[in-house]
Amino acid sequence: MAHPLPSPSDDIELRPPSDDPRQSPEYVMTSLAGAMTLGIEKGKFARPEIVLTGLNILTTYPQNCVANCSYCGVSRERRTPREETTFIRVKWPIVAVDELIERTNSVPHQMRRLCVGMLANRPSYQHSLEIIRQFRERTPLLISGLITASLIHSRHDLEQIRDAGADRVDIAIDAATPELFEQHRGRPVKGPHRWEHFWWVTELATTVFPPGTVGIHLVAGLGETEQEFLSACQRAQDMGVVTHVFSFNPEPSTLLGDYPQPPIGHYRRIQLGRYLINELGVNVAHFRFNQAGQVASYQVDPDWLDRIIESGRPFMTSGCPDETGETACNRPYGNGRPSEKIRNFPFAPTADDIRDIREQLWSDWAGDTDA
Template sequence: MSNTHADRSQAELTQEIEDLGLESPEVIQTSLAAAMTLGLKGGIFYRNAKLTCLNLLLTYQEGCQGRCGYCGLEQKRSEKTKGTTFIRVAWPTYSFDLILERTKQYQNSLKRICLSMITHKRAFEDSLSLVSRLHSEVDLPISILCAPTLINKTEDLQKLKEAGADQLGVSIDTATAEIFQEYRGKGVRGPHRWEHYWEILRKGVAVFGQGQVSVHLIVGLGESEQEMVMALQQVHDLGAVVHLFSFYPEPGSALAEKAAPSLSQYRRMQLARYLIMNDLASARTMCFNSSEQVYDFGMDVEPYVASGQPFRTSGCPGHDGETACNRPYGNERPGTTLANYPFVPNLQDVEQIRGELYAGLMEGVEQL
């Protein structure tokens, strides 16, 4: 495909890719926000948000071999919905050469690149190739969101680092082994194993270093707040950091009808994540009620709530140390209520957050 295909409709591009059987590494998917940032799609960002991380996703005709019940890439989705969305937003497909060309052109607008594997037999080797090419041609730090099921040896992780990735991501997603089994393992006849994901996390920290490995956790898959807080602490104790997502029901997925978590639940988990990751508090000093909701963080949290920082999108940093992967509106549609703020919340936002933070708390006290 020629680079001039940027001017054609996405429907035409998708049909051509399907007709020619094109796959990664020749083509790559990128988020709608990234396509807008690279001038490949029209549109504006609500409240003038700016995307600062280029998110890329490997793509194959066979699709992802994982069967995760909540995922937009899940194989059992209908042909009308399969692969059209992922973490809520559209992911159009372009030639990798075009994406690389545009990345060089818009490099000053970006702070990082994140390449995501999917569970496919070719994904690891293709990731090595693409990370190496990006590293050699673009002056931006690179994250690799790995597919742990494809990785067995420490040497595999070392290869990813040597190719040019400075940050490793591990999408454990669920706070408990039981929920993981239900939605990623035997419950959906999937290939993923809880123990193996944590093993790769530990190996990743050994290879990439403390603070250079991130874990994705999704709030609202059926865990209690206490279980999520304990998972946050466990990740932190291993030397990794958590990037938090709010569950969003993907159309066509097995959990399409499942409700998203309440905003108050998500706010408390955002605050708990921030305090734990920054060594300001511990899961062991937080208090939970009989419904396993956190009602006391064990410290005065008002200065941190007032700053708005705990409620911003958490993601890998850029060279400046600030969050680069800010994923504007990846968890919600643009509007008056945001789950993750892709910018610093203003005073009105903070006032709204305060009202949300302790809403829906049940009575009853319990010390962890």
């Protein structure tokens, strides 16, 4: 069942514009993991196995994002000053693009790919093109464009992203059903985004970028069933589009700031199902679901499935790859804080991690009753 939302806008004070003049295209917000890796912020990763392999950045403006997605840390009505803003519950410092490029070229690191994300603000599209060009011309990083589909109106818009230097694009659809998309991103929260347009842009992208280089983002825990989520993964797969899975992680002072993360069993079953669909070609129609819409069985050979679970790969971060095909965008803080149980592993899970995953997989299961 979908989360009920508080009444938007009427009882929420808009966050005032920042006095900080730094904005794109000269400046961007940078993930905390990237800022740490490049020596901009102090800190260390919670596990010694973590090595950042992808740099994530986001356009930034003194004005708020014009969108108002219920779960987003940069949403228009989030009651937090920009200087205190978090995104996915961690700090995203503002850094000059020139400094990022200089550090990317001079500081030792293992990052192979850059992801350039857009706020929904009108100038963000053109500014993203400028930023992509700068990194393409001045660094060896592969580049992904994380598209705000509401800013894309034609095939030419996507061609410009490709021609600027992005070899891949991702579209953050986030919600797995049209009803949840509308509730969390559309008219009820006075947002500009529309479900049909996001899928139209996704399909259009497959005509501009080579096969296998278009992806979508989906966020688990916005009120969907596992059957609904995995059906959205299958829809993308049928278009030749891979799904990158995130776990909802409540941002304080957003409309969903008081809602919990989804049960970890729900998330693990989704991760395993997505891996079977995207990586191994199993169709969601092959799965069996119970009355609660949970996976009751993947209906594959048990020994084969056990080997897949033991590999740990379904539970690793799904993201854009490096030149070898391994995930480069491994987002160490993309789904939770360092003190919390890891949901997307940014490294190969250890034997102890696999034991935890096996315990988690069916921990909240409602039972094997037919849907």
